[in-house]
Amino acid sequence: MKIYHYSDLKDSRIMYDRNPPVLFPIIVLLVLVLVIVLIFLSIRTDKTYVVKGQGMVQSNELRYIMSEFSGEIMNCAIEENKEVQTGEILGVVNSPDLALQKQQIEGQIAITDNRIQLLSRLESNLKYGTNTFDPNDSVEAEFYNRIAVMDSSQAEQQLSIDQINDELMKKQGMTDEQIQQYKDTYLNKQQQIFDQTLAEATKEKAQYQAERDKLQVQSDTLETGKNEYTITAPITGVLHTTIPVADGMVIQAGSAIATLSGKDNLYFETSISSSDRSKIDIGDPVEIAVNGLLETEFGTLKGKVTDIDADATIQEKDGNIYFKAKVQPDANCLFDKKNQPVYLTSGMTAEVRVKYDKISYYNYFLDALGIRV
Incomplete structure (x- = not known):
């Protein structure tokens, strides 16, 4: 072992000792391996750019329930959230002046x-x-x-x-x-x-x-002598009443008393700000997180953008400019960890995330440092 004079012990031993501790090269090697792994993962892992917006579930099959003639409604079968089949009788309008x-x-x-x-x-x-x-x-x-x-x-x-x-x-x-x-x-x-x-x-x-x-x-x-008109369901779906309806009420011709939404052909209607319009296009993949459902429990729905308005819509209240977009989900229900389904229904809201571009984290950090590859 080399003997040092007390006056020589001014700096680190490592700088002057010919044989550094065995632990030092191990630490250097571990750091080097860690850096190489991080660089490899940054090259293989992508950072996805998304445009977020709030969406609402709508139905492509939406019908208004109304009577062609004014009169008193009888045998009313119109109820909120009631499922009906095509041709099912929803009520009879008694109109003596037919x-x-x-x-x-x-x-x-x-x-x-x-x-x-x-x-x-x-x-x-x-x-x-x-x-x-x-x-x-x-x-x-x-x-x-x-x-x-x-x-x-x-x-x-x-x-x-x-x-x-x-x-x-x-x-x-x-x-x-x-x-x-x-x-x-x-x-x-x-x-x-x-x-x-x-x-x-x-x-x-x-x-x-x-x-x-x-x-x-x-x-x-209007057949001769007939004073009744039957209201039937034009499609299979779920009813939503627009006004309270019950037996004995008088309804006006052409006034909608309920809407009927199909259960299968659903989509999300979302609003895209004018500043983000140039970033997205029809066919872009979408991730949908339904509001009220824990994302960690139910996950998200996948989908894609199927339609974007050709012209902008301006909100009169605050002057915001946005484009309406239609997002078609790949499925109409979500499953929790116990495999219990939750089905989409008209009126549900969700956060819609449109993925419009992606870049590796390696290039992302280089761009942040101002290095062009």
Whole structure:
């Protein structure tokens, strides 16, 4: 063993002793191994970037329960959270004035039929270049004027064509082809005026025909002498009452008394802030944590973004700008550690985490240090 003079013992023994303690290289080796393991794990482990938002469960199959006629509801089977099947009777509306309503509907059908007939005559007159409408008749005068306005507009274009001087244009250096093209512009305008007038008549006729079909359906429903109307479930699902409903209540025609949501085809509707809109896209994976359920106990649902609004929505209250997005979950229920299911229902809320990018922790720390690889 080397002997040191007392005056030499000023610094660490390790710096001057030729044989450092055996523990020192072991510590260095362990630190080196630990650093290598950490670097390997940082390369293999990814950091995921997410956009978070609050979502609510909605149903793709949502129907409003309403009566086509006003009256007193009887045998009401509409209850909150009640499961119903397609075609199940939800109530019967007793309306003593159904006969009067049928008479009114038939009157509307007659008016609509007359309008359709006049529009068909208008189409025929346009195609054959005639005008058989009576300008002195209060009903037919409208259609007479339509044709008259079209004829006047076409006459203006024809006058412009007649005023074209071929010889003068040739002296100005225009060829026969250029002169004909110039005339064709007015001819095309004439044709456009005709096509537009005919298209407007055809479109209006189709609208009245669709309205007539709806009226006919209502008329067929109101059978002679029948004073009851049955409300049935259009799909299988769960009821949610929008107003209290019970036997003896009078309901108004067209007023929703309940909604019916399908149980299977559910999705989450979430709001994405305008600053995060550029980060996400349709098809991005999503993690969903349902509010009220412990994530450590029930875990999360997986899903993906299936739709994003093309335009933003602005909240009137605070002026926030956001985009509505639709998230489709892979499953409609969660299981706890005891394998007990909790099913999604309309109205449930959740935290929606959209995963839009990922980077290894190795590159993440290098970026944080300002090192570009």
